[in-house]
Amino acid sequence: MAVLDFKEIPEAHKASGRQDTFELFARDFLSFMGYKIITDPDRGADSGVDLIVEEKRNGVGGETIIRWLVSCKHKAFSGNSVSPADDANIRDRVEAHDCQGFLGFYSTLASTGLSTNLEGMKGKIEYQVFDREKIEGQLLYSAKGLEIAERYFPVSLSEWKTENPQPAKIFVEKPSLKCKVCEKELFDQEDKGVITLWSRIRTDYENEKEHFDHVFWTCRGHCDSELSAYTRKNNSNLIDKWEDISDVMMPTIFIKWVMSIMNEQRAGVIYSDEAFENLKEFLIQVFPHVSRHLTNTELERVKSLGMIPSYLGGLGYEG
Known part of the structure; x- marks a missing residue:
């Protein structure tokens, strides 16, 4: 066209x-x-x-x-x-x-x-x-x-x-997010991969604060599976949650992420030094891709996510 x-x-x-x-x-x-x-x-x-x-x-x-x-x-x-x-x-x-x-x-x-x-x-x-x-x-x-x-x-x-959004020229260096396994540049891939957050399994949800030990980003599929297997082998007391990086690159979802992290900090959620540094690095590198208008496809995606409750990974409000 x-x-x-x-x-x-x-x-x-x-x-x-x-x-x-x-x-x-x-x-x-x-x-x-x-x-x-x-x-x-x-x-x-x-x-x-x-x-x-x-x-x-x-x-x-x-x-x-x-x-x-x-x-x-x-x-x-x-x-x-x-x-x-x-x-x-x-x-x-x-x-x-x-x-x-x-x-x-x-x-x-x-x-x-x-x-x-x-x-x-x-x-x-x-x-x-x-x-x-x-x-x-x-x-x-x-x-x-x-x-x-x-x-x-x-x-x-x-x-x-x-x-066809391009990253905003905010920093001297071009934004870069390389897979933690194969080191391919995720921003150059059609599928931007996934970001995975690993937290400790809790038995007492009232008294135990959520504690994140690792934050990784990888290619979807083989690299993601390989790093997940390695992480579980080294610590069986961890569970993971993940998000599509392409979703986080959407301005609306990025804001949701930032607000969620701020709410977690206020609630006392704990990040290891490594996890917190990686999370900051991720947000910094993604931000230039966020400083833009939503594409028509992303607008439709946000609308569909708005119909999914937040506890299922959507943007909708509970109850």
């Missing part, structure tokens, strides 16, 4: 004062991609060229400069592909402007007919086409690309950021 709505960029043939925005976007995009801008967009007759850019190639034979004629076609509002009639006489235009290649920059797609025409020019001129999917693919996966996307697609990018 497309992320960027190219209709956020004004139409090119309506005199709104912003009709050259798509060409300016092309300039900024190509500069971001490493091309040198030779001629900028301007208003008036374009003589079959919107921009001219240069590409520097380094190879065994030395440095080669390729000069590209850029043709911008903004047809997102009609949804039509770019036809041979829209981009005609390509080879003549390329040669007339002393270029070696043609670069189509389109907010839709090149039609089959245009693609066939371009393919027939192989060996005579170079060509490449940036369509909407290629443009989007380049922009969304780097900080500089996201800056350009935010400038030209503010609404689309705002929605995308909500659904």
Whole structure:
């Protein structure tokens, strides 16, 4: 599903004062991609060229400069592909402007007919086409690309950021949470794993305070089972409770966790030095992922947890 709505960029043939925005976007995009801008967009007759850019190639034979004629076609509002009639006489235009290649920059797609025409020019001129999917693919996966996307697609990018949250830049170091068994970075995994809290078995709930000896985070499955078996082997007097790390990374659940820990402290719950240090480390590393809006999926998850009583691990209130 497309992320960027190219209709956020004004139409090119309506005199709104912003009709050259798509060409300016092309300039900024190509500069971001490493091309040198030779001629900028301007208003008036374009003589079959919107921009001219240069590409520097380094190879065994030395440095080669390729000069590209850029043709911008903004047809997102009609949804039509770019036809041979829209981009005609390509080879003549390329040669007339002393270029070696043609670069189509389109907010839709090149039609089959245009693609066939371009393919027939192989060996005579170079060509490449940036369509909407290629443009989007380049922009969304780097900080500089996201800056350009935010400038030209503010609404689309705002929605995308909500659904694809990135950790807030709070600390100098990037947040890190490595599995206690295999040491894989849990934040880089699709399944973020589980956090397990090990407490001592109590026989007298009225007089014995809850006492946590260990706090571990691991990959779900093998690593979790391996560490659980090791912990029980070394101390059979411990029981565990666990939570999905991806749940704790949700702002609503994180707040629940912090409030629960504060309530436990007030009630006299005991943590060993090791458990308390690990718990603090966990909360610190997770927090940058929490400083954001809820995604739509997380909103639904919170709603479902709200229907589950708290004593069963949900967010609902008892009785």
